[in-house]
Amino acid sequence: MAVATAVVAYDDAELLDIACVTTTLATATRFLTGEHTAHSDAPPVTTSDGAGYDIRLLAVGGRPVTARPGLRLEAHGALEHDTGPVDTLIVVGGYGHLRAAHDDVLVAHVRRLARRARRVASVCTGASVLAAAGLLDGRRATTHWAFADSLAHDHPAVTVDPDPIFIRDGRIATSAGVTSALDLTLSFVDEDHGPDLARRVARALVTYLQRPGTQAQMSMHVAAPAPAHDVVRDVVDHVVQHLDGDLSTAALAERAGVSERHLGRLFRTHLGRSPAEHVRRTRTEAAAALLATTDLPLARVAGRCGFGSSETLRQAFLDTYGRTPSEHRRAFRVPQAVGGGR
Template identity: 75%
Template structure:
């Protein structure tokens, strides 16, 4: 299965390797047919990737006429310049025309947008650059939340390692979820975060709280989702008043203790719904929701769909 990865000067090496290594490992563990991956660059020149490593290309973007199954444009600090390069953009548009599947990683969405490939579509990119993409291309519906978005044959993914999640979804689509799981095990990675999972996960959206009290409470919440995590219980555990704990949470996390607990429980439930066959009642109980109805309400508020819809969507992406 012929896959072309488009690179350019100042591309992000991790964007490239997440795609190429995942497809290479798929061949190692039984993908039939295996993936044939080639890196194309302007003029076929070697490119300097972050953090300063030189990477040789397989060929010139301008001269490639071989069949393409999947076209992937990576992101990086050079993506703005790449999106302003009319020759590069024109050849991405040309290659995309006959490809079965077209994708971008991170700020590679800038190049797809410049080529008009995202017009009228929903797309994502790294959360830090989503507003810029939306301003530059109002014809694109930019959603900064998901780690990847599939809209027809076009897929866009968020920052860097989300390329691994997107590529695993391609492997599952092409060869089935069992082989995708073997690839994930070989890569020693999580299989697989659903595309709807928020980029700004509770666990990575902010640094560890500097305040000792807030940090202790946050750690307790993460490890005891099914316990009593009401304001009174948390304040007692922290040894402060409820009012003072609320002030600390707003100052250090920008949300109340109750909001933090609800978010932690919802994210944990989303993970279980997407990656297990547990009945929703057990998911609700394990994550501290009083009933499946409160779980359902939390999902709609957070993701705009019910737990059942979330599970079905993940099942479709995995199969």
């Protein structure tokens, strides 16, 4: 029997939030029903249930929704008239999330469907709707990093963690910005049908084999723009280019021609963390990239990135990502990198 999946949308929802969920599940369904393998050389998928996912896009009144960037999507039905059953309920995000969170009809029926759903999830700022429905009270949750503070302020009963790309707290999951919905939805496919199907879907979508939820939202590759302050920008650039060098606060302050105390104030003002915290995070993210793209031993990775030992690298990974370097390598391994980087 197909897994009934209700995707809740509203005006000014983000189109990618919707598509990342629906396309991932539709691709999994094509594999499960044999449609995808019929047009390729891939072997058939063997699972306990080959029925796939029955995806329904729901909106208040069953009206079309205008999603960013201005495309109109037809809903499959009215949220308030959908009686289920719903296995998985997913609320998408977008710039209309606050209006959606104050829509009494939408919130009430999300709450109603959630009561009997096996899984409930939000994409990006869709967490605001789940929070308004009381579904995140007493739970740990995430959202797009740019909206985390406002979610925490508006819903003090929710423990908001802006760092992970998605969080599972019991049967409720929340994800970060936009394409993190791919990772969350792939984790659902893995949970329902196993890692082999999840890997095939990821390859079909030409995306990373699913990133664990503990992957940080703000990495070296999607970091905020360079700091506007000349001193901070110069030090940040120096750190990236000299990971295995002396990056103590004293050495960085001397290079910048300022006192350690002043450098600390500048970093906290412009980056929100101390120089030492920034150095450790940058080294950890550089090590994460090396682990995914080379076969260097852990000790070599640690040395290249300025960690004194493999154990120091391991502790930095546990503190930053909640997993060990070896676990990261297994999750993010890029096949083309095997044999390179020595």
